[in-house]
Every structure is written in C-alpha cells, then in structure tokens.
Amino acid sequence: MLLCFLHLAARRNEIFYLRWEDVDFKHQQIRLYTRKRRDGSLEYDWIPMTRRLSAELDNHLSSSGSGLSEWVFPNPDTGIPYIARQKWMPRLCRLANVKPFGLHAIRHLTASILVKNDVSLIDIQTILRHKKLTTTERYIHRLASVRSALEVLE
Template identity: 60%
Template sequence: MPYKRKKKNKVEWIADVMREGKRFYRVCNSKTEALAWESEIRKTPVKELMIPSESLTLIEWVTKYLEYSKVKFAPYTFSEKRLAFRRFFKQVNPSLNVDDLQPVTALNYFRMQAEKRSGYAANKERKNLLAAWNWGIKYLNLPSPNPFLTERFPENRQPRYVPPENDFWKVYEILTGQSQIMMLAYLHLAARRSELYRLRWDDVDFAGQQVRIGTRKRLGGSLEYDWLPMTDELFNAMMIHRQTATNELVFPNPENGKPFTVRQHYLKRVCRRAGVKPFGFHAIRHLTASILAQADVPMVTIQRILRHKQLSTTERYIRGLEPVRPALEILSNRNSRPKVPTIYQIPKKQKSEAI
C-alpha cells in the first residue's frame, strides 16, 4: 500500500511492493500513480523484474540505489551517498556495464582519493560504494564478489578536540535568540546535530519538563525516540523561545523556515568571534559527558543521558587515557630501584671530576 511523505514542502507518494522476499520501491507524484505502479509490479513475473546484470550500466545501478536510499536514509546520509557517486563518476565512465567493473578500477579510485584527500576519505567512499553494490547483488542480480571489497587505507585521524567549559560559555555569551538557546540545548541534552535539527514543538513536553529526542544512530536506521528531562535553565529558555516561535520546528533555519541540513563552518566562525579555539557541535556532546564524569555521575547514568546502547561507547567518550594514569604512576613510586643522582644532584667536587 502506498504511503505519503512530505519533503521540502512537497508531498511524495512511495510505492512499496514485496515480491518473494525482495522489495521494490518507487517515488511517485500521486497516490493514483503509486497504486498503478504497485499493481503493475504485482502482475509482472519476478524474473522479469530482476534486471539481468548484462543489460545494466553503472549509472542505472546507481540511479536505482539512490531511489531506494532517498526513502531509506536520512537526508544527510542520502546527500553523502549522492556526493560519493558524483566523485566516482568523475573517474569512472558511468555508461560502463556493471559486469565490466574490475576490482583494480575500484582500488585505483580509492587510492586516488587517499592521495588527494586522506585515507579516512577513501575508506568513507569505500563504505558507501561497497554498501551500494551489496544492495545491487541482493536486488539487481549484480555480479559477485563485490569489486569494492578492497583493503582499507591507513587513517591518520586526530583525536576530537573537546573545548574547556569556559570556552563554551564564551561562545554562548556572544550568541543571541534562537542560536543561544540551541547552544544551551546541545549542552544540556547532549544532543547530536540532527536530533536538534528535526526537533519539533510536539516533542517538547512543558508539563512534564522533558524533551523527546529522535535518533537514527541505531541498527537499521529507523528513527527511535527517548525522553530526556529538561534542566530548569533549559526549561526557562525554551518557554521564552516558545512564546515567539511561529514554526513547528523548534530550531528552524531562519532563512527558509526548514530544518538545517549542514552548518559546516558556522560554529568555527562563531568560535573565532569569541576568541577561542574552534570546536564542533559534536564536541559539545563530549563536553557534556566530561562535565558529568568530573562530577562523579555514575557511568550508567551518563550512558542514559547520551543514549548509548553500549556502556563501552560511553566509556570511550569520557575516559580516554585516564585509566592508564594510575597504572603508570606505579613506576614512579617504586622504592627498590637504584638511586641514580642527576647531574644537578652531584656534589660540586665530584661534578668537576666527572666533567
């Protein structure tokens, strides 16, 4: 049965048919069109629906995968996948038959990405292309093994910079209105960017002084919700914000009233204005965890606030090298080692002889 979805003020109808364990999707302009397509798919033999790989080009495979991805994934993830294919087709002919794509071609493309950008960027391209081909193997009868199943490239990833709490408040103080309240929400809810971007007033329960946070950072990409209490400070700020709000979104893009998508350089610019070292939105989430840990909040409680499924993920957020420190201190507290004086501890007479 078709279902509708509102995207960018446009209503789309999604036709969705399951045939012999395989799912077929299509984005339609109307319910009538979606119903007609579903009816046609149900009447067509499955063998005819499965396009032989010999007649499929790379661009046809990608087009079908992106149609599926547009329905399946969040807008940010869909955009990431689409950009990956654009880069890929700058190096590889999109009219190439899928059977003619060789692993060495994929490897050379990843190598170029590693050289021009980074090993991390190459591995990210590999992840997206690998997933798309696996989808094609399952639904489009693409050849196996997957040509994108190459070795990963070495990554030189720097540890995430987490600002001192004072720097956060310096940034907070120079902001006004919605931007300032949004910064407070990042800190007091330990929220991810996308979680605040999609937050609606329906998700804010003023009577219960709590907020419903939706995340896709779970298995399968389905949107899951958790309720978090609002601090008194955040509650008061949200109450004031609600009185002047005219949008169903709590934090809409003021330029168009729609959800934010990417604000890649915004916070960096604000940090420079505040005279502090630039940090990202996700670093605020780490800062929240760090503040709670320093206040001796139990790890399980921090896990619930961060909404991690695994406690080990929370521990990685806040512990770092700290568990190693007491162990290393054992080495400096050993009294059985020989007392070796430094050059500054040698008596003057002995020092002159030594020299």
C-alpha cells in the same frame, strides 16, 4: 540552540530536527529522535529538561512567535530545519576568540562535566543514550586519557 546541545548531550540532527511537539513543558522533558542504530531505524527517548533549559526554550518560544513554525530552530531563510551549519560554529568560535570546534564536541563536553562531577557511568550512558555501556566507557576512557595527558603541562 547551544544550550540544548550542552544540557541534552544531543547529536546535531536531534537538535536540528527538534519540533515544538517534542518539547513537553508540563513534564519538563524533550523527545529526541535518532537513527544511530545498526538498522538505521528511527528511535526516540524522552530526556529530562533542566530548569534553565526549560526557561530558555519557553523564552525562545515566546520570542519566536509560538505557532509560526513546527520546528524549534528553523532556518530563518527557508523555515525548515538546518541540514548543516558549517559556518556557524567557526564564526561563533572566532567571535569568542576560542579554537574552533564542532557541535559534537559539546556532547563530549557534557560527558566530561558529568565525569568530573562523579556522575555514575550508568547515568552517563542514559544521558548520552548509548545502547551499550562499552560505547560510554570509550567516551569516558578517552576523556580520562586526555585529562592525564594535559596534566603533563602543569
């Protein structure tokens, strides 16, 4: 699940409500749905999968028993998507001995990695699925200001 967040720069509900029918192994892409639009309408985009993500999802499908659930990451207790996993990330952070962070921070991490590797602003906008370039610029500006602030520590 974490790899999906990182490799797709996905929002929480985009992964929680991901169905196997949204995973296209043949064309190496995933359909992500969002309601993050002014009118709240449901909209989707096809996002390319990395080879690593495709392999991990294929392994997940095989190990979870294909066809047992329409959901890629169902709650094992209910068989339906998670609504929230408030204890999951803090527990993982504690086990990894890192400061706790939320799932949306992984989306920011993906943007940060893309910026650090000189990916164009337009490509980052496409990956983050922002309708407006100004939204992406806010992400990037915030990352740049944090980076310069941290340089004070060196």
